[in-house]
Amino acid sequence: MEGDKATGAHCRDVSKTYRRATGATPALDGVDIDLQPATVTALVGPSGSGKSSLLRIVAGLDKPDRGTVVVGDIDIARLSERSRRRFRRARIGYVFQRPSDNLISYLTVMEHMDLAARVRGASHEGSVEILERLGIAARGDNHPHQLSGGEQQRLAFGLAAIGSPSLVIADEPTAELDHESGAALMGLVTSLARMGTSVVIATHDPEVARFADVRVTLDEGKVVP
Ligand SMILES: Nc1ncnc2c1ncn2[C@@H]1O[C@H](COP(=O)(O)OP(=O)(O)OP(=O)(O)O)[C@@H](O)[C@H]1O
Numbered sequence: 772m773e774g775d776k777a778t779g780a781h782c783r784d785v786s787k788t789y790r791r792a793t794g795a796t797p798a799l800d801g802v803d804i805d806l807q808p809a810t811v812t813a814l815v816g817p818s819g820s821g822k823s824s825l826l827r828i829v830a831g832l833d834k835p836d837r838g839t840v841v842v843g844d845i846d847i848a849r850l851s852e853r854s855r856r857r858f859r860r861a862r863i864g865y866v867f868q869r870p871s872d873n874l875i876s877y878l879t880v881m882e883h884m885d886l887a888a889r890v891r892g893a894s895h896e897g898s899v900e901i902l903e904r905l906g907i908a909a910r911g912d913n914h915p916h917q918l919s920g921g922e923q924q925r926l927a928f929g930l931a932a933i934g935s936p937s938l939v940i941a942d943e944p945t946a947e948l949d950h951e952s953g954a955a956l957m958g959l960v961t962s963l964a965r966m967g968t969s970v971v972i973a974t975h976d977p978e979v980a981r982f983a984d985v986r987v988t989l990d991e992g993k994v995v996p
């Protein structure tokens with residue numbers, strides 16, 4: 772696991788067009804991106820430029836029409852659906868853009884964390900520490916509908932981060948956070964990167980973009996050189 776961590780994630784010539792009966796929407800056009808280990812990459816660009824589409828493909832949640840995505844030493848497009856799901860759970864932390872998409876309505880905050888910790892071989896103490904760092908430890912017994920949008924978003928990030936996976940992918944994780952909670956989340960990002968995790972964050976938040984080690988800009992589905 773440690774060995775694979777050292778290779779990050781790499782996309783080559785990734786293209787994607789959403790096709791429906793009503794027409795085709797091009798989203799990504801020949802994207803190359805390297806997400807290095809121990810590095811925080813900010814993915815920026817206007818609304819509709821393809822950030823979420825690219826993140827879903829890097830995570831193996833969606834398949835590109837063309838191109839390759841290698842995470843660690845694994846070409847994830849070549850895995851079967853089942854292997855890809857298993858690989859993703861163990862090795863990739865993902866935060867969806869909509870906070871509620873990350874959570875299960877009948878689990879409490881602590882149950883969410885303990886479940887994720889078990890999958891990643893992390894401890895209950897590790898879960899508690901992450902909740903404390905994110906300022907939501909007092910919410911351990913609450914269910915998602917009892918949390919504010921920002922608290923949901925912090926929990927979602929904690930779930931992605933537990934066990935320090937090879938790759939953490941977060942789609943606008945600070946969109947609903949105030950300055951202090953945003954700073955706490957970025958503190959956790961720094962710790963993750965120090966442990967070798969490659970972190971990529973799609974964001975419209977200039978503070979997050981400044982904080983990142985590397986910035987990649989998308990415009991109309993292409994990387995701006
Ligand atoms: N499931 C889908 N079906 C059809 N079109 C889609 C789908 N998802 C995204 N698109 C289209 O693909 C393009 C890229 O969308 P995407 O969500 O990747 O942009 P984004 O950069 O994440 O935008 P935002 O900053 O608003 O989150 C847009 O034109 C969008 O309308």
Ligand SMILES: [Mg+2]
Pocket residue numbers: 822823824868942973
């Ligand atoms: Mg998006």
